[in-house]
Amino acid sequence: MIRGLILLAAIGGIAAAARGQMTGSIRRDTAPIDVPDGRSTGDAARAISDNFALCIVKRHYPQVLKTLAGPQDAMHDYKFLPKLMDAECFTGSASVGRSYGTSDVELNTNPVSFRGALYKALVRKDFSRRPGTMGAAPLEITGDNAPIHRFADCVVRADPADTLKLVLATAGTDAEPAAIGALRPHLEQCTPTGEQMAFSKGNLIGYLAEAYFREADASKSTGAN
Structure with missing residues (x-):
């Protein structure tokens, strides 16, 4: 913890x-x-x-x-x-x-x-006006919380548009639950079989924001964006 x-x-x-x-x-x-x-x-x-x-x-x-x-x-x-x-x-x-x-x-x-x-x-700052694109393959993820970051990366790559809507939504506005609702199928599909993941709303959005930025920034750096 x-x-x-x-x-x-x-x-x-x-x-x-x-x-x-x-x-x-x-x-x-x-x-x-x-x-x-x-x-x-x-x-x-x-x-x-x-x-x-x-x-x-x-x-x-x-x-x-x-x-x-x-x-x-x-x-x-x-x-x-x-x-x-x-x-x-x-x-x-x-x-x-x-x-x-x-x-x-x-x-x-x-x-x-x-x-x-x-x-x-x-x-x-970087993607509110021009949404990012995802590369052909997901980024390699290591570290203490690799399973969580892989989960977030999976969701982002499955639906970058609704992920961006969620990340850009002002905390506490109706845009947040609307975007989470759109992402819910991917949240379920990206959870490893037999495992359960529980996050606060804020932490979930934070993990998705990190995954989105890393994927979109990597794609931008390689000229794919």
Whole structure:
């Protein structure tokens, strides 16, 4: 089980907590920001996280790509994902704080959710106007969660159009269940025989976003897109 990763806004460095858990802290002067996203849960919290991730991707696109190009495992995510935090995305002119009417924002998340939000943002940036294409063969997938990523890859390749609709949908809107309904046959077909897979809605969308971006980006890189 992956433990939670708490990302706190302020302006400054990254600190490692005990037992491998990472806490990202960006500090403004010497006073930490009083941050409130733990007050929002479910779809509302996902929307905040998605907006934060989109800000990071827009401001640090090459760094995000480099970080996510590492191993698809929890230890990598605990070590490197907190380093992507940017105070401007909490408190700047286009920050989630400004969007929600406050200068102070707290984001409580975990490596799986944060990784998924970053991939949603990458898909939105690179493929919202021009959908990606899939290569002739699926990408080779290894790592701690290879079965989950192969499942997501199978769904994406079976129905890239509805996957893109789901990934681009705003958290909590009617577009999400509509797209999930369209994908349901593929979700069932791509589940290995005799196995069961259970995800939260947010994590499912995150895995699909990662698979879509990796497949479409690989196809784009080879000139097939």
